[in-house]
Amino acid sequence: MSGSSKSSSNYAYSAATALAQSLGRIDQQTQAVVPPIHVATTYLRGADNSYPTGRVYSRADNPTYEPVEALICELEQGHQALLFGSGMAAATAVFQGLRPGDHVLAPKVMYWALRNWLLTFASDWGLDIEFVDMTQLHKVQQHLRQGQTKLVWLETPGNPLWCISDIAAICQLAHQAGAQVAVDSTCATPLLTQPIKLGADIVMHSATKYLNGHSDVIAGALIAARDDAYWQRIRQVRAQAGAVASPHDAAQLLRGMRTMHLRVRESCHNAQFIAEQLEQHSDVLEVLYPGLQSFAGHDVAKRQMVGGFGGMLSVRLKAGETAAIGVAARTKLWKRATSLGGVESLIEHRASIEGPATPCPNDLLRLSVGIEDKQELLDDFLQALQA
Structure with a gap:
C-alpha cells in the first residue's frame, strides 16, 4: 500500500x-x-x-x-x-x-x-x-x-x-x-x-x-x-x-x-571482549574486528558506528587452513553453521564456503558472536585452539 x-x-x-x-x-x-x-x-x-x-x-x-x-x-x-x-x-x-x-x-x-x-x-x-x-x-x-x-x-x-x-x-x-x-x-x-x-x-x-x-x-x-x-x-x-x-x-x-536493541548490545559487548582476548594469543595471526585499535578501519568505524562495533569478527590462525578447520570442529558452544546475527554463536571456515575466487584467507574463521556468557564462549574457543 x-x-x-x-x-x-x-x-x-x-x-x-x-x-x-x-x-x-x-x-x-x-x-x-x-x-x-x-x-x-x-x-x-x-x-x-x-x-x-x-x-x-x-x-x-x-x-x-x-x-x-x-x-x-x-x-x-x-x-x-x-x-x-x-x-x-x-x-x-x-x-x-x-x-x-x-x-x-x-x-x-x-x-x-x-x-x-x-x-x-x-x-x-x-x-x-x-x-x-x-x-x-x-x-x-x-x-x-x-x-x-x-x-x-x-x-x-x-x-x-x-x-x-x-x-x-x-x-x-x-x-x-x-x-x-x-x-x-x-x-x-x-x-x-x-x-x-x-x-x-x-x-x-x-x-x-x-x-x-x-x-x-x-x-x-x-x-x-x-x-x-x-x-x-x-x-x-x-x-x-x-x-x-x-x-x-x-x-x-x-x-x-522487539528485542533487537538488547541482542545487538550484548553481541557487541561479547565480540569486543573476545576480539581483545584473542588478539593477544600466541597462536593467532590476526583478529579482524573494527573495535580493535589495531584494525585498519577503526578510526572510520569509530566515526560512523555508534554504541558498538558489531557482533562479527574473524580470526586468522598462524598454523593455517588445517588448523582453522580443526578448531571449528572441536568447539562445543560455537555451532558450525552458515549465517550470522542470531542469539547463538556460530563459527565457520569461510573460504570453504566461498570457493577458489574468495578474497578470504584460508586460515580464517568467521565468528558470529551471540548473547551467551562471554567467558564461556572464549574458553570454548581456546580449548579448541589448544587441543
Whole structure:
C-alpha cells in the first residue's frame, strides 16, 4: 500500500522504545498489543469498482508488512521501507532497478552470494560492474565515471574481513558523479549506523540476521531516503517479480525486532571482549574486528558506528587452513553453521564456503558472536585452539 511505511518523523521516543513497542501500534479493531497476521491474498472492490483500502492484491499490499516496514523505516530515518522475501531478493532488486549499460561500483570484499550473483547474472542484463577497494577513497574516485556510474554499492562492515568504508565521503564522491549510493548495513544494524543520515540513498538489510535475530526467518528490507524514479522502479521489481515475504514471516520478524536493541548490545559487548582476548594469543595471526585499535578501519568505524562495533569478527590462525578447520570442529558452544546475527554463536571456515575466487584467507574463521556468557564462549574457543 503506497506510503504505508513512511517514517514517522514526529516519533518522540528512543530506538529501544520504538523496538520494544513496535512504535506503540495497537490493533484498532481488537485493541491487541500484537498486530494480527493477514493471510488474505485479495481484497474486495467497492461498488464503484475502486479499491476503498488502496489494496489490490497481497503480493505487494499485505497489511502484515506495514508495522514491520514502518519500524525499520523509523530506525533508519528513511522515507519509505519495503519488506522482501530474503536479503538477496532485496539486494538484487536494487540492481534490477537499473538500466542496461549502467555502470556500477561494488566492493571487492562483500557478501559472497551477492558478489557471485553480480558476476554470473548482472552482466548478462547489460550492467557494467566494477569491483573496487572501497576502503581507499582515491580508488573509488578513480573508477567513478561522470554521468555513467549510476550506483555505488557499499557493504560496511564488509563480510568476512569486516572492512570499513567511509559512507559519508563515498556518498559525496558518488553524488558529484551523478550516482546513487546503496549500503548493505546488515552487520552494522540501524542501531549502530544510519547510512541515510550519512548521505546514502538506499539502505539494505538481510533481515534474516540481526533484525530477526533468532535464525528462524528469511527476509530482507530496503529503505529509501526519498521517493524518486529509481525507487519506484525498485518497488515495481518487488511487486511484479513477487519477491515478497510471507505474512507469517513478517509477523515473526516483527516479533524478533522487539528485542533487537538488547541482542545487538550484548553481541557487541561479547565480540569486543573476545576480539581483545584473542588478539593477544600466541597462536593467532590476526583478529579482524573494527573495535580493535589495531584494525585498519577503526578510526572510520569509530566515526560512523555508534554504541558498538558489531557482533562479527574473524580470526586468522598462524598454523593455517588445517588448523582453522580443526578448531571449528572441536568447539562445543560455537555451532558450525552458515549465517550470522542470531542469539547463538556460530563459527565457520569461510573460504570453504566461498570457493577458489574468495578474497578470504584460508586460515580464517568467521565468528558470529551471540548473547551467551562471554567467558564461556572464549574458553570454548581456546580449548579448541589448544587441543
